[in-house]
Amino acid sequence: MQLAAILLSLAALGGVAMVVIRLRGAPLPPIGLATAHGTIAGIGVLVLAYNAYTPGIPQLAQIALGIFILAALGGVTLFTMFHLKGRPLPIPLMLGHGLIALTGLGLLLYTLYGAP
Numbered sequence: 001m002q003l004a005a006i007l008l009s010l011a012a013l014g015g016v017a018m019v020v021i022r023l024r025g026a027p028l029p030p031i032g033l034a035t036a037h038g039t040i041a042g043i044g045v046l047v048l049a050y051n052a053y054t055p056g057i058p059q060l061a062q063i064a065l066g067i068f069i070l071a072a073l074g075g076v077t078l079f080t081m082f083h084l085k086g087r088p089l090p091i092p093l094m095l096g097h098g099l100i101a102l103t104g105l106g107l108l109l110y111t112l113y114g115a116p
Contacts, residue, residue: 001051007044008105015098027088060111067104
């Protein structure tokens, strides 16, 4: 699960960078940043999925996985419906996607380092 947490934390940094770029007035972040963000997050979710269904893994990790899958749906929507079509990314959808993903990351980190 530590590898998943590292990958998803890196993806979160890329996501924050994209939000900052968008809030500064650019309609779209660079395609390379968006692609790297999605790829790293996707690999992180796959690693977490593998870990979440092995014996002895806390149920909170499985819940975090479900939250990340929900966030991924928002990310795929942002990328396919807006970024690939050259349409400005809607800030509310970006923020919602990010808040859902950060909730999953917080729960995963709590599971790894803070849960009794």
